[in-house]
Amino acid sequence: MKQELKLTVNGQPYELYVNPKTLLVEVLRDELGLTGTKRGCESASCGACTVNLNGMAVKSCTILALQANGGEVLTIEGLAHGTELDAIQKAFLDYGAFQCGFCTSGMLMAAKGLLDENPTPTTEEIKEYIDGNVCRCTGYNSIIRALNAVAKGEYKEKR
């Protein structure tokens, strides 16, 4: 039996009816068409499905959509400020922090969680924070360089 789900996604309120077994990532991708959030391992290991729920980075493949009922979700589609990219996105471009791009939306949303919590993380803190996000292309160094640049205020005007 479908149940009512109220969710605010990227500032937009939604009211929909879902099967209780529907995962948050499935609602975002299949119901709302927000396919920027990726399904990767589907076992909370790879981080590709990372979104921010009520201000916290979480793995949307391992949360029932109904558990987010009444909550506020921010996905990669909502990260930019209108036509202006967020500082983290800008830094990823400038530092070449991706190749295939599959991990990127999850990586950016994890980074968003980190920088909201701690705007000036150390390299060590950056590494620890993104250790739940797997990237098989970059070897992480370019990602860490990008986040270090944001942390050091290189993109201050963009934040």
Next chain:
Amino acid sequence: MIRDFEYLSPKTLEQALTLLDKYRDECKVIAGGQSLLVLMRHGLVAPQYLVDIKGLTELNYIKSDAKAGLRIGALTTHRAIELSPAMKNGFSILAEMEHRLASVQTRNWGTIGGNVCHAEPAGDPTPVLIALKATLTTAGLKGKRNMPVENFCVDFFETALQPGELLVEIQVPPAPPHTGTGYTKFNIIECDQATVGVAVSMTLDSGKETCKDCRIVLGACAPTPIRSKRAEEVLRGKKITSDLLKEAGQIASQEAEPISDISASEEYRRELVQVLVARVGSQALARAKQG
């Protein structure tokens, strides 16, 4: 593929217990679901009713008292414990352990009670709680029960919870003077679970030389986290030296009952126990001397 179930979200503990009492074996409790949903996706758990307790704010708290110690509500997230200012002095090991538990995303949503009730033998919190002599409280419609965390895990993924019961609180007593606790796990990927986990607590006498009491707890070495009581005996009442810690490690390695699986062979796990007991033991000793 997750099988269909009926989703129930009680608003109070009382409502939750009533539902658990009604549906018993037909229902499963979900808190953060960070372990359960993975099992459900593999079809290993397929409940008819899913009782979602994540929203029970009355079980989400950390209370700290100098005399009584810590009381942690079952629905407190790992991340809340990791960042709590109450995790100081003897309790800082809990924050340290949580910091290395899975990924930050999992810690943001997963709860300590859910982790303990999942009873995965490689879980991080239970060995540390046992080393800290923690107790817990379960609730059912018939009332509450208290027990040492040590007695809670009864088998692989199996706890002492009776049908209709819920874990509601974990209590961590204040550590006696000159007590130090350490925990570490060996894993190949940083945010993975333990291949072997070892927690050691050590209490020294007033001269800070002799071991008055200690606990050595092994994770991922048996169907449940286990205390290596023979290894503890080696240390108790003695002046702790690195040779003695090595001996305790050897004995713990014999006492462990690890299996071979994809992460490590039995032999490798025994080797890890030997090394980690000595290593964590010396960390606990150093901390006990400071305290």
